[in-house]
Amino acid sequence: MLTADSHVHSEWSWDTGGPDSGARGTMVATCEQALRIGLPALIFTEHFDVEEAWRAGTEEFPPAASQHINEAGYLVPPPLDVEGYFGAIAECRRLFPDLTILSGVEFGQPHLVEHRARQLVDLSRFDRVNGSLHTLRVGPDRAEPITLYRHWGPDEVMDAYLDEVPAMLASDAFEVFTHLDYAVRHWPVEQAGRFDPRRFEGQFRVALRAVAESGRALEMNTRRLSSWLPQWWTEEGGQAVSFGSDAHVPTALAGGFPEAQHMLEHFGFRPGRRPEDLWTRRPAPRR
Ligand SMILES: [Zn+2]
Ligand SMILES: [Zn+2]
Structure with a gap:
């Protein structure tokens, strides 16, 4: 059985949807897709970026995202329409009673804006809060790895990304660390050759x-999942994982899940009682 897809975007995310997503929006279409492929549960984790703008070039981002880049060259993500989002969740639960539909956010850089975020939104309303590191400091600004690769050496970007991971754990506003290999997504193959972890x-x-020491789960982001990530996670004491396709279109829902689930079983992780539960592994017996 497929486990829940715990990282899904719909038209309520600022980089998703747009004019080609259809009048009914991608949330409904994504639920229809879940039924079609036999996915029992999913969590709509929309982008939640608080009072942040970052340096960006329009050439780096798809139109749905680059429309938010201003003339000064900063991407200014619009706020999440929390009430509209919860209304759409309720409507989908009514339309698809056989599907478990959970609410969530993908909270960007929680360590930088947690206080402000908590003033804006009661995070306890969401079933899941994923924490994401999308941007890195560059002088007085921040920028995504895809932008930084155009200005910095590839190793510099990767090192800066991984260096900032522990700092993000100062925030307790999130329970799952998403795509820890985010900087690998845009690794400049032509300049630096194939990425070697x-x-x-x-x-x-x-x-x-x-x-792992913070007690959080690590997301297995199936956009690209190689065995080294779950292997090192296991060896460094990781006890729990979630599975996320990071789908921004319905057809990407639960992409690569059968292979990913099989891989995590190999590393000793097992599903919980419900499809939306984190997968956990028993600690190795002491010798
Ligand atoms: Zn993300
Ligand atoms: Zn995402």
């Missing part, structure tokens, strides 16, 4: 150990 193994392990 072993070159950054030490830094990855330090970051993974910090997440």
